[in-house]
Amino acid sequence: MNSAPVAPLRIIVADDQASVREGLVLLLGALPDLDVVAAAADGQQALDLAAQHRPDAILLDLHMPVLDGIETTRRLVAEQPQVAIVVLTTYLDDTSVLEALRAGARSYLTKDADRTDIARALHAAAGGLTVFDPRVHATLMAAAEPRPAAAAETAREAALPDGLTQREAEILALIAQGLTNPEIAGRLYLSGHTIKTHINRIFAKTGSRDRAAAINYAHRHHLV
Template structure:
């Protein structure tokens, strides 16, 4: 058993509503494997409490004063990369989800999650895993469907025309192949390995191999990091 497993997970709770913040802190602190070390009422306080207490994870509301959850997540990821950011919010629209994941959040839950689900997610995030609420997954899949149903790009010009670069096919970053970029794009749209395999007429093992290469080339430790990379490089 590791040192981290032998002690409760140290957590900061950040929410601008006092009743929600205090309720979450009390509810989680009653669990034997969670130790709520501090709470914060806004994004700046969250940064200050993390710098002061060095927790394993922070449970973070998305819409807060001073600094919102997305900007707070971005700064936490930059200044305290070892602290797992778990977003707990009422907002599950695709813009909020993608912006926060790209900022560095490891998990995204909605506020109807029960305390055991929240606790499991905090532990998973602190262990380096990514967790998305089912509603959040549904939101990302819906967004992917809208993108997939968008009109196809215009056909290539006549071969007799003077040659010129195709802006739809820019150079790919970090040595990604076209197939790897295609799979990364589908991952960013929320598709599972099985759905990707079916869409591209590939075997499941082939998709897994490509994803493993994507992780290596992009320096992504997990699927959420790969999705964030895709967004940052225009592949989402």
């Protein structure tokens, strides 16, 4: 007796770059085990479409306008926990990877993954499993390695005001030195988006409305 055919996995593709988004829709839509039910150009649109279509999984870029991938992931997990989230991005720094996973993403791939890898990750995520690009796995392993100075760094962070982390204090000091976001990103070997995320947190923690206020805070607390 033949078993009933398995319904294709219903997915949404979310990427702000039209060429990437449309390419993914064409590539993945051609696979018999995937059904691309919608495509979103930003995080808010992804949330709205997910609420409308109730997909099995969503393929999500991290760096999108209106609502970035990290916050979109958090909201999807809170509002529609049944939707499996697979991140597909160009960014491999440990902050981006860890933030996405902490927010609730199940898998993390880079944009040079082929459609077979992407399809496998989507199916695995929908089944509750996790798939990483090999380089993502290496990034996670490096981030997890114990550092000799970890205890000292923890002590330094405990002494920083308003819950600032050591990285945030470092970025704040660079802001106070007059460096722009791209210059800070280059100095610390981080993506521009990661720097922007850190700066938003710095502003929130220090109560700063702009860079001038943050610089004033840095001088008042002798962080420069």
